[in-house]
Amino acid sequence: MKVYMDYAATTPTDPRVLRAMLPYFSKKFGNTMSLHYAGREAKDAVENAREIIANLINSKPNEVIFTSSATEANNFALKGIAFANKQKGKHIIVSSIEHACVLESAKWLKKQGFEVSYLKVDKFGLVDLNELEKMIRKDTILVSVMHANNEIGTIEPIEEIGKICKEKGVLFHTDAAQSFGKIEIDVKRMNVDLLTASSHKIYGPKGVGFIFIREGVEIEALLHGGGHEFGLRSSTLNVPGIVGLGEAARIAKKEMKKEGEKLKRLRERLEKNVLKIENSHLNGHPEKRLPNISNFWFDFIEGEALVMYLDMKGIAASTGSACSSQTLEPSHVLLAIGLKPHEAQGSLRLSIGRFTTKKEVDYVIEVLPEVVEKLRKISPFKGK
Amino acid sequence: MVKLPYSKEIIRHFKNPKNLGRIKNPDAIGEAGNLVCGDTMRIYLKVKEKNGKRIISDVKGEVFGCVVALANTSLLTTMVKGKRLEDALKIKKEDLIRKLGGRSKIPPIKIHCSILALDALHEAIYNYYKNNKLPIPKSLEKEHERIKASIKIIERRHKEFLELERRL
Numbered sequence: 340m341k342v343y344m345d346y347a348a349t350t351p352t353d354p355r356v357l358r359a360m361l362p363y364f365s366k367k368f369g370n371t372m373s374l375h376y377a378g379r380e381a382k383d384a385v386e387n388a389r390e391i392i393a394n395l396i397n398s399k400p401n402e403v404i405f406t407s408s409a410t411e412a413n414n415f416a417l418k419g420i421a422f423a424n425k426q427k428g429k430h431i432i433v434s435s436i437e438h439a440c441v442l443e444s445a446k447w448l449k450k451q452g453f454e455v456s457y458l459k460v461d462k463f464g465l466v467d468l469n470e471l472e473k474m475i476r477k478d479t480i481l482v483s484v485m486h487a488n489n490e491i492g493t494i495e496p497i498e499e500i501g502k503i504c505k506e507k508g509v510l511f512h513t514d515a516a517q518s519f520g521k522i523e524i525d526v527k528r529m530n531v532d533l534l535t536a537s538s539h540k541i542y543g544p545k546g547v548g549f550i551f552i553r554e555g556v557e558i559e560a561l562l563h564g565g566g567h568e569f570g571l572r573s574s575t576l577n578v579p580g581i582v583g584l585g586e587a588a589r590i591a592k593k594e595m596k597k598e599g600e601k602l603k604r605l606r607e608r609l610e611k612n613v614l615k616i617e618n619s620h621l622n623g624h625p626e627k628r629l630p631n632i633s634n635f636w637f638d639f640i641e642g643e644a645l646v647m648y649l650d651m652k653g654i655a656a657s658t659g660s661a662c663s664s665q666t667l668e669p670s671h672v673l674l675a676i677g678l679k680p681h682e683a684q685g686s687l688r689l690s691i692g693r694f695t696t697k698k699e700v701d702y703v704i705e706v707l708p709e710v711v712e713k714l715r716k717i718s719p720f721k722g723k
Numbered sequence: 724m725v726k727l728p729y730s731k732e733i734i735r736h737f738k739n740p741k742n743l744g745r746i747k748n749p750d751a752i753g754e755a756g757n758l759v760c761g762d763t764m765r766i767y768l769k770v771k772e773k774n775g776k777r778i779i780s781d782v783k784g785e786v787f788g789c790v791v792a793l794a795n796t797s798l799l800t801t802m803v804k805g806k807r808l809e810d811a812l813k814i815k816k817e818d819l820i821r822k823l824g825g826r827s828k829i830p831p832i833k834i835h836c837s838i839l840a841l842d843a844l845h846e847a848i849y850n851y852y853k854n855n856k857l858p859i860p861k862s863l864e865k866e867h868e869r870i871k872a873s874i875k876i877i878e879r880r881h882k883e884f885l886e887l888e889r890r891l
Contacts, residue, residue, distance in 0.1 A: 618887070638887060641762070643789040647737065661760040662789030667832055681761055681881050684787075717743040717793075719754070719765040719785035720884045721891065 341653045342699040346540075346692030347489055347517060347632050348657060352583065353542035353693070359586035360544065363579040371576045372565060381578045388585025395592050396534065396551060397525040404550050404568045405581050409516040409537035410440040411561075412550040415572070416512045416533045417444040419558040420481045421453055424510070428478025434458040434466050434495070436488050436672045441514055445483075458484065462677045463624035464493035471500060475507045482511050486534075487518040490659060490672040490688060491623030492632030494518065501530025510556065516540055516548075520591030521599065521629055532556050538580065542693060543587030547580035598693060602630040605691055605700050609633060612704040613689075616711055618721075622676065622686065634659075636678065636686040639721040640714040645687055648710045654703055659686040730824025733794040740793055742800035746783045751854060753847025755870050756877030757835050762788030763877055764796055766843040770808065770851055777808045777851075784840060787881075791833045795819055796840040808848055812863065816841060842870050 343351075363384060369377030371385055386400070393400040406412040421431060433445050435457045445455045456474050458466050466484055475482070482504050487494045497513055504511035512533035515524060519536035526534055534551040538544055552558055552571070564573030610621060610633050618638035637645070642658030649656050657663075659670025661684060669683035678686070689703065715721055727734050746767035756763040769781035782804050784796035799819060803811040816838040820826055829837050849867045852859045859867075878885070 618891075639787065639884060641788050641792075644737075644786075644793055647790050651738065660789070662762065662792075662836070665832070667760045679880075679883060681884060684761060717740070717785055718787045719763055720787055720881070721888055 340699075340702055341655075342702055343655045344689045344691060344695070344699075344703060345655045345657050346695070347492075347688065347690035349539050349545065350542045350692055351694065352539075352544050353587060353590060355590060356543055356583045356586045360579045360583040363582050367578075369578075371578065372567065381576070384578060384582050384585075385576055388581045388588075391585045391589050391592075392549060395520070395524065395588050397527050398551050399554060401569065402526075402551050402554055404552060404571050405576060405584075406535075406548045406550055406572060407546055407574075407577065409438075409514065409535050409540075409548040412535035412537075412548045413438070413440045413514055414444050415550055415558070415561050416514075416535055417441065417448060417481065417483060419561060420510055420512070420533070420556075421448050421451075422559040423557040424480040425453075428476075428480045429453045430456065430476055430479040432456045432458055432471070432474050432479060432482045434460060434484045435675045436460050436464055436490075437483065437485055438489060438514055438516065441483055441485070442671075460493075460675050463627070464488055464491050464622075464672070464676050465624065465627070466495055466500070468496065468499055468503065472503055472507075475503070475509055479507070479509050482509055484511075484513060485517075486513045486515040486524070487522070487629045488623070488672060489517045490632075490670060491634045491676065492517070492629040492690075493624040494522065494627045494629065497529045497531065504532075505530045517629060517632075520588060520595065521631065522595070526551055526553070533558075538584035538587055541587045541591050544580050544583040547577055547584045549584070599630045602691055602695070605695055605697065606630060606633055608697070609689065609691070609700050609703065613707060616708050619711075620682075622673065622678070631692055632688065632690045634673075634686060634688045636673075636682050637711050637715075638682075638685060639718045640685045640711060642684060642686050644714055645685070645710060648713065649706070652706045652710065654706060657688045657690075659688070660684045728830075729790060729794075730828035732798075732822060732824045733791060733828070736794035736797040736823075737790050740797040742783045742804070743786065743793070743797060744783050745785060746781055751847045751851035753843045753845065753850055754874055755839055755842030755846060756874055757788070757792075757839055759832075759835065760789070761877065761880050762786070762792045762836055762839060763881065764788060764792065764839055764843045766796075766800075766840065766847040768847045768851060779803050779806055779808065779811060782844075784843065788839070789833070789836055791823070791829065791836040792839055795823060795837045796843075798822055799840040799844060803844065808851065811844065812848060812860070814841065814844075842866075846870055 369381035520541035537548040622634040642660030643662040673683035749767040771780040
């Protein structure tokens with residue numbers, strides 16, 4: 340049996356999305372910049388997708404700019420805002436549990452002479468609003484806090500952060516790669532100036548994402564050229580990808596509520612049973628959490644071996660263990676919420692999605708305790 | 724089948740690890756750890772004396788660690804079972820790496836994990852010599868000093884586990 344429980348990493352393209360995309364490869368292949376019928380056909384499709392996304396996040400269509408990924412969108416948000424506002428100030432605030440593409444962009448900006456402050460989180464992964472207020476200075480130009488965390492699923496108090504930033508006159512960016520299409524997003528109510536997301540996390544194709552930039556916000560382009568996307572992102576548009584993202588967003592809007600409830604039920608079943616394993620723990624916020632992510636840690640065992648044994652049983656999962664990272668460092672998110680390195684070592688993320696069945700959850704519930712037990716038996720810890 | 728991220732030798736040992744677990748009344752125990760990632764392992768030895776020769780009659784290993792750490796413990800135990808202690812000491816890091824598929828098949832950051840079991844084995848043999856008041860080769864003594872220092876750091880890192888163990 341094959342059980343995919345890594346939806347937070349990526350999702351399969353929904354067959355309905357694929358169907359919507361197919362005409363735009365060979366039949367409706369035009370370049371959106373062309374004046375002729377083929378170009379207009381492509382442009383119509385792109386504008387349609389733009390409207391669907393604007394509708395889903397409650398923005399204007401011309402505030403949505405397509406990119407090649409959420410990583411590109413986040414690089415654009417941080418670097419573009421930093422360079423457009425360097426006369427105002429050079430101070431940027433990011434949370435300590437951001438995705439690598441935000442943290443690395445901030446790090447790069449530091450090398451360019453900007454100053455970066457890192458907002459701490461509590462044991463559930465929530466940022467401290469009081470700390471944020473104290474951190475904002477006269478020369479602060481941008482605050483970037485993700486909407487929901489990709490490892491532990493914790494949902495940040497975006498609306499409150501947005502309010503603080505608005506009052507202090509600081510631009511606010513949120514990385515919504517994990518939350519977009521899964522929980523409600525309203526850029527007006529949340530007071531965000533920039534929001535970024537990806538297609539492949541919501542059953543769309545890989546290689547496409549977008550950034551919402553509130554009208555009137557000054558930003559420097561990263562890519563210069565033919566002036567696509569309102570002059571903010573030159574590159575021939577990935578029309579099939581954008582059509583796919585649009586269709587994925589359309590389905591998400593229609594099915595979000597029902598799907599969220601289904602996922603919550605499945606996740607509860609999963610967590611209730613996994614936590615029956617002795618010395619197992621749940622990471623992340625108990626309630627303020629995406630409906631599809633569970634992050635556990637198990638004492639006395641190591642995550643890479645755990646993931647590989649699960650893989651041999653057909654289960655796809657992921658871990659924040661140092662052994663599975665390129666740097667031999669445990670997950671920065673798990674360390675930020677206060678886990679000790681050896682605890683992060685035994686972490687396991689299971690993330691479910693649209694095509695997860697109860698049967699699959701039950702299979703994991705059956706297999707996981709056996710694998711944990713197997714590894715504990717050969718661990719030098721937990722001696723009897 | 725999709726290609727696995729490790730050599731087939733590593734995967735073979737990982738899939739069916741040999742001699743993992745604990746020996747109840749061992750003649751010696753050795754411990755070693757990776758300072759970078761915190762991987763820890765323990766080797767248990769049973770030694771039999773035969774015509775004045777000391778032979779490893781049984782060996783087992785315990786691992787808190789990754790795929791490569793598990794695989795090399797399994798591999799090393801199969802290599803030393805039935806060997807005389809002084810012959811077991813002749814096994815070199817490069818021998819282990821070669822048997823795991825060679826340096827080209829092991830990610831550079833995993834090289835340390837792939838030889839960790841050797842440290843634990845050397846510690847076990849050192850402890851055996853010491854417990855039995857036998858002469859200890861100079862090179863082994865030197866290694867013992869190095870491994871002992873690393874284990875202290877690892878123990879601090881796993882302090883909570885050790886406390887939890889005591890409570891259980």
